[in-house]
Amino acid sequence: MNKSIINSVPSEYEVKPPSWATRVRRGLPLLMSLSVLAIVVLVSRVLQPNFFDRAVVRSNISTFLPLIMAAVGQTLVVLTGSIDLSIGGIVTLVNVVTVTLFGLLVGMDGDGPVLLALAGGLLVGILAGLVNGFLVAYLRLQAIIATFATNFVWMGLALYVLPTPGGSIPQLVYRTYRGYFLGVPVAGWLLVVTVGIWWVISRVKLGRYLYAVGGSQASAYATGIDVQRVVVAAYALCGLFAGMSGIALTADIASGDPLVGGPLTLSSITAVVIGGTRLSGGFGGAGGSIAGAIILGLIRNIIFFANVPPFYQDFVFGLIVIGALAIAAVGGVRRRSA
Numbered sequence: 001m002n003k004s005i006i007n008s009v010p011s012e013y014e015v016k017p018p019s020w021a022t023r024v025r026r027g028l029p030l031l032m033s034l035s036v037l038a039i040v041v042l043v044s045r046v047l048q049p050n051f052f053d054r055a056v057v058r059s060n061i062s063t064f065l066p067l068i069m070a071a072v073g074q075t076l077v078v079l080t081g082s083i084d085l086s087i088g089g090i091v092t093l094v095n096v097v098t099v100t101l102f103g104l105l106v107g108m109d110g111d112g113p114v115l116l117a118l119a120g121g122l123l124v125g126i127l128a129g130l131v132n133g134f135l136v137a138y139l140r141l142q143a144i145i146a147t148f149a150t151n152f153v154w155m156g157l158a159l160y161v162l163p164t165p166g167g168s169i170p171q172l173v174y175r176t177y178r179g180y181f182l183g184v185p186v187a188g189w190l191l192v193v194t195v196g197i198w199w200v201i202s203r204v205k206l207g208r209y210l211y212a213v214g215g216s217q218a219s220a221y222a223t224g225i226d227v228q229r230v231v232v233a234a235y236a237l238c239g240l241f242a243g244m245s246g247i248a249l250t251a252d253i254a255s256g257d258p259l260v261g262g263p264l265t266l267s268s269i270t271a272v273v274i275g276g277t278r279l280s281g282g283f284g285g286a287g288g289s290i291a292g293a294i295i296l297g298l299i300r301n302i303i304f305f306a307n308v309p310p311f312y313q314d315f316v317f318g319l320i321v322i323g324a325l326a327i328a329a330v331g332g333v334r335r336r337s338a
């Protein structure tokens with residue numbers, strides 16, 4: 001594709017620096033999300049005096065990381081105007097496949113190809129994402145229906161691989177995940193890697209194309225962008241992040257569970273919306289989704305430390321999430337009215 005075609009992408013997606021007013025307008029949803037995050041952190045600190053202790057920070061990052069990775073993957077698909085309702089199923093499939101590969105190739109003592117088992121889990125995620133992308137982009141199935149259906153496929157395969165919860169992983173893996181490197185939690189380094197991958201994607205042609213396709217598929221097609229390939233790439237990358245999420249979840253719980261990833265689907269979408277990414281596509285980013293995922297995790301902690309009775313916890317959680325969504329939506333409303 002020559003430069004003339006690349007440069008014909010609508011001005012919103014061009015490489016030239018946007019104006020100061022445009023930067024402020026685009027950054028408002030993220031600012032609102034960060035404001036919500038600051039409030040949640042403050043409340044957490046009040047209810048949990050040791051909130052900033054090293055061990056607590058490590059525990060929180062390790063627990064939140066699977067959702068953070070899933071939310072970043074969901075963001076890439078949502079930016080194109082699509083959605084992935086099967087991401088929880090992919091995470092589950094990756095979990096049971098990875099645990100099974102550990103059992104077959106590595107063993108509890110870690111004396112075996114650990115990286116090969118982890119690579120196998122990632123490959124499963126990418127392949128599942130490619131299947132979703134093919135169904136949506138080339139067979140032109142509605143994304144919400146296609147991925148809703150494939151979610152049952154991935155969950156069914158997970159049950160076939162591991163019918164009941166069980167299995168185990170090498171101590172090396174979960175001890176490393178829960179440990180530190182250079183004084184920083186390993187999960188924190190994995191979060192940096194997640195952010196780094198998004199940063200690279202957002203600065204190459206594919207990143208611009210994701211926004212262009214989400215903004216208007218017709219306009220993107222008219223400018224020479226291969227819309228179908230962009231959509232498939234978005235789903236493949238979503239599968240990659242789902243694979244990373246599945247591996248992080250496996251390392252965190254140190255076992256396999258054929259139902260473990262189910263809640264991540266709606267949670268990842270909620271995190272994306274709280275983060276200011278527009279479900280219709282073309283606007284947002286992974287930074288807000290990461291903030292949204294952390295907000296959801298901290299809300300659960302707040303409910304626990306506030307001693308809310310178990311019977312009312314889901315009710316209270318829903319009310320708080322609605323409030324967070326309402327605050328985050330203020331940026332989107334102002335942006336549309338500008």
